[in-house]
Amino acid sequence: MNKIKSIALYIMAIFYLLAGLNHFINPEGYLRLIPEYLPNHFLLNIMAGICEVSFGIGLLIPKSRPLASWGIIIMLIAFIPTHVYFIQLNSCIENGLCLPPWTGWFRLVIIHPLLIYWAYLYTSKE
Numbered sequence: 001m002n003k004i005k006s007i008a009l010y011i012m013a014i015f016y017l018l019a020g021l022n023h024f025i026n027p028e029g030y031l032r033l034i035p036e037y038l039p040n041h042f043l044l045n046i047m048a049g050i051c052e053v054s055f056g057i058g059l060l061i062p063k064s065r066p067l068a069s070w071g072i073i074i075m076l077i078a079f080i081p082t083h084v085y086f087i088q089l090n091s092c093i094e095n096g097l098c099l100p101p102w103t104g105w106f107r108l109v110i111i112h113p114l115l116i117y118w119a120y121l122y123t124s125k126e
Helices: 003-025 028-034 043-062 066-079 080-090 100-121
Strands: none
Touching: 003 028, 003 043, 003 100, 028 043, 028 080, 043 066, 066 080, 066 100, 080 100
């Protein structure tokens, strides 16, 4: 693995570890982002946090890296309804995060596919 790809791997692992831990430290923000039609927001938030931490750790272990990468891709696809919900709220959650409306679209159409591609780079054994 070249140096840039290796550095990007560690950045991604740290990103998912910290994001996953944040589900437990600051659950309120995540709970507000879960669409109302989905059941048991608390459990979904905990599951997302566990997945993100697990996948972050998995990225650091060469044997589990491909599986962790595929897990991240599946998880990111599963998060799409949350991003659509945020767009439906005009990128503004009551008593929470409020951003310009274009940011929800930017996240869904640009950032999210880039995150999926980033994880895909590590799906094969090297």
